[in-house]
Amino acid sequence: MKLSSLFKVVSKEIIKPSSPTPTNLHRYRLSFFDQIMPPMYISSIYFYEKNDAYSKFNINSSAKSSTLKQSLSNILKHYYPLAGRLKDNNLSVDCDDEGVLYREAEVKCQLSDIVAEPNPTEMKKFLPCDNDGTHHLPFAVQVNHFTCGGIAIGACISHKIADGSSFIHFMKNWAATARGESDVIYPQFQSSTLCPPATNLCGFDPTYVMPKEKLVLKRFVFSSASVEALKAKYVESSAGLELYPSRVDALSTFIWSRYATTIDQVKSESEKLHIILYAVNLRRRLNPPLPDCTFGNLFRLIPAIVSKETSQEDWYGIVRKLRDAKRKLDNFDVKNLQKSSEQLDLVKEFSGKLMAPDTAVSTFSGLCGFPRYDVDFGWGKPLWIGRVSLPYKNLITLTDTKFGDGIEAWINLNEEEMVKFERDKELLSYARI
Incomplete structure (x- = not known):
């Protein structure tokens, strides 16, 4: 309309x-x-x-x-x-x-x-x-x-x-x-006390992630049955036990696998390396943990690196990579946040890798479990919460549906890739647009 x-x-x-x-x-x-x-x-x-x-x-x-x-x-x-x-x-x-x-x-x-x-x-x-x-x-x-x-x-x-x-x-x-x-x-x-600002950002441009090309945002809705099916799809066996991934890890892996397949069809020269970034809330993972009401940007992007030569059968291991990467932040010492100069060096080094021409980057932000629908001003909870496109290429935001019985995946791609992605038959067998 x-x-x-x-x-x-x-x-x-x-x-x-x-x-x-x-x-x-x-x-x-x-x-x-x-x-x-x-x-x-x-x-x-x-x-x-x-x-x-x-x-x-x-x-x-x-x-x-x-x-x-x-x-x-x-x-x-x-x-x-x-x-x-x-x-x-x-x-x-x-x-x-x-x-x-x-x-x-x-x-x-x-x-x-x-x-x-x-x-x-x-x-x-x-x-x-x-x-x-x-x-x-x-x-x-x-x-x-x-x-x-x-x-x-x-x-x-x-x-x-x-x-x-x-x-x-x-x-x-x-x-x-x-x-x-x-x-x-x-x-x-208290975020500037916990993580003091750098005195000089020379050599780092925060706008590097904002592409000039036109991006398209689409919403894909995964029912609870679809999410459970994907968890079963990526289940692992260890010591005779079946280890099921979280809803978010399973869905992130599936979406990435369909995107990786799609861009192979779009690009004449496919990238050699994929980096999956996942935004992790640091508040409860720090040692000592911070209260949820701590204001500011208190998250870290963790990487899971996947070679383009990786076969589809090996993509199941991505769930493990995501889980292991997040676990490295468990009990992360707050004192490590004080070293802003070291943090900046790491950011610059990592940014260089992300901008390499032979690298494809997908960023996942998971808001599942947050009280998004508890915003009641006195006339009831929202019927629905909408979003608009952000200037991030290959950004996937996962949010709970209103009653927590499914997940909405908001996916930001360039126009050419989105045309192919939204027609992917395997994707559409689990999601509706």
Whole structure:
């Protein structure tokens, strides 16, 4: 569905924290992991049906908007960097309470029309920010009102200051504040202390991962039965015992195997080496572990290297490689994060390998198990959560379906490869688009 003629921004304002940020907190230092993130937004679009069960409370569009704005102001005093502005070439945040961009729009169609056949390209309309090269707002939100009474809340957060975990926990806390909850667990801002910033990033460009070619995002839905079948497909036997991979490891291996097969059909000169990167949340793996409310970019990309000469029968071993690579981060000493110069050297060396012309890189980000659907502002949990394309080539994001009975795989490829990939018969025997 083309939204251009059905969509209209009707208001724009700035929401400031309900109380001023203390002077000693006016400069928020980014951590080393924040520094090396590209200047881009990560986003989600939360779709809410009109809920007649709440009609007796007169929760109409105006009341919802008032609740959202007041609760956003209240939560921002605890998430004060989000109301600031990125400065110093995106290396720090000036927390002077300039406020969050808050837009409202009217959409002259039914919410069900969008959710029934989601188009990630069209869904950019629901967001207040775009990855178009401009980047100074840490956070922005857009509330979209449908003619049916449903709404879609599109939120963008800068990847320079937050990862997916921080984003999800902020949205959950904002919603809890809107409901009047008193047991909200507020963030801890200690990432720059745990992982001090590098004094000089000379020789490293965070934008290297952002390709110039046009990318296409598609959603592939795997039912619980399909996921279980894939776990059985990659089961291993050891000492007479059957070892089943996790849902995420099995699905990641399957998607990569179908992609590797597909690009063989697309490219005349296939790459010699594949590197599978997996984003691993460090919070609970560190020694000592960090609470989930620790704010910032606290994840590490771990590699599993696969030769293109590897036969399809040997692809089953990729599950083991992913599992073993993640285990290396178990009980990772927090003190190792203090060595920013050594960390930068490792990042530069690894980046060089990733950019080699004979290498194909696929990056997997797993958000399964996160409380994404617990974002209830007082009128029920979201019907569905949508996404838009990010400027990452070969990025695969795995998320739980609403009731946790399946997995959505959001796959970002260039146009030529996506045409082949989405027609792969074996892929479609497990997934629906």
